[in-house]
Amino acid sequence: AQTVTQSQPEMSVQEAETVTLSxxxxxxxxxxxxxxxxxxxxxxxxxxxxxEAYKQQNATENxxxxxxxxxxxxxxxxxxxxxxxxxxxxxxxxxxxxxGANSKLTFGKGITLSVRx
Amino acid sequence: xxxxxxxxxxxxxTRGQQVTLRCSSQSGHNTxxxxxxxxxxxxxxxxxxxxxxxxxxxNFPPRFSGLQFPNYSSELNVNALELDDxxxxxxxxxxxxxxxxxxxxxxxxxxxxx
Numbered sequence: 001a002q003t004v005t006q007s008q009p010e011m012s013v014q015e016a017e018t019v020t021l022s023x024x025x026x027x028x029x030x031x032x033x034x035x036x037x038x039x040x041x042x043x044x045x046x047x048x049x050x051x052e053a054y055k056q057q058n059a060t061e062n063x064x065x066x067x068x069x070x071x072x073x074x075x076x077x078x079x080x081x082x083x084x085x086x087x088x089x090x091x092x093x094x095x096x097x098x099x100g101a102n103s104k105l106t107f108g109k110g111i112t113l114s115v116r117x
Numbered sequence: 118x119x120x121x122x123x124x125x126x127x128x129x130x131t132r133g134q135q136v137t138l139r140c141s142s143q144s145g146h147n148t149x150x151x152x153x154x155x156x157x158x159x160x161x162x163x164x165x166x167x168x169x170x171x172x173x174x175x176n177f178p179p180r181f182s183g184l185q186f187p188n189y190s191s192e193l194n195v196n197a198l199e200l201d202d203x204x205x206x207x208x209x210x211x212x213x214x215x216x217x218x219x220x221x222x223x224x225x226x227x228x229x230x231x
Contacts, residue, residue: 004159033216044119045160045207045222091159095216103216104150104173105209107159 002027002094006108013082014116020067021077021111023092031097034068035105036077040088048090051075053097079113087115119143121210121223129229130198138193138226142210148172149191150220151183154205166191167214195228203230 003026013019025034036048051059051068058066063083067076079086092108120143130136142149148167152160162175166185180196189210195202205227209220 006159037222042224043205044224045209046119047219050219093159098216103148103211103214103218103220104162104165104175105152105160105220106162107152109157109159 002029002032002096002106004092004094004106004108006092006111008111009109010112010114012114012116013079015082015084017082018078018080019082019113021079021090021092021113023075023077023108025073025075025092025094027073027094027096029096033095033097034066034075035093035095036064036066036075037091037093037107038086038088039091039110040085045091049077082115084115084117086113088113119221119223121208121221123206123208123223123226125226126224127227127229129231131231132198132200134198134230135194135196136198136228138195138206138208138228140191140193140208140210140223142189142191142208143221146210146212146221147189148211148214148218149185149189150209150211151191151193152207152209153177154207154225155201156204160207163193165214172214198230200230203228 122141150165151163154160164174165172205225211218
């Protein structure tokens with residue numbers, strides 16, 4: 001079974017600054033995906049960024065980038081130039097790579113990020 | 118917006134009752150996954166439906182059941198409601214049942230059991 005741990009319940013950052021959200025995971029799988037999801041106060045969960053475990057290069061999406069350390073089973077999210085709209089809960093999630101069955105996401109408990117004006 | 122819709126938005130039930138939650142998947146998607154998100158927690162996988170068949174199940178009792186229709190919309194049914202069933206129920210649709218396919222989430226149904 002997989003576990004995802006997010007040990008920081010809350011973080012706060014000043015607008016325009018950079019913040020890093022931490023995540024660790026545990027799995028015996030070798031092929032998998034890792035994700036960061038954002039859940040704003042309106043509740044709809046949206047995908048921020050995805051990392052494929054077999055790729056050594058860290059994923060980036062505009063202001064969002066990850067630091068993926070496979071050996072350490074660590075997957076942190078860096079948000080640069082923080083904006084007020086980044087205020088949300090952020091979830092780290094794991095998915096085993098499958099051909100077609102049971103593509104379930106395993107989520108951490110989440111972290112509440114507040115961006116201060 | 119992701120194109121995934123859920124109804125109702127909120128629901129209040131009492132212990133022992135039964136409830137049905139509905140999810141309409143995004144156009145072109147044939148897979149629906151259901152998650153339970155308790156207050157202050159991350160979502161937990163309930164089950165997934167792919168082309169009208171159950172395609173995997175999490176650690177939930179049999180009183181949690183589901184259905185997927187030919188248009189790929191889906192229902193989650195919960196019988197004999199318990200207080201601990203109070204949560205936000207999320208559905209997510211994807212183009213296929215593979216891990217390559219991104220899951221797009223709906224806004225959720227907030228269920229309160231009194």
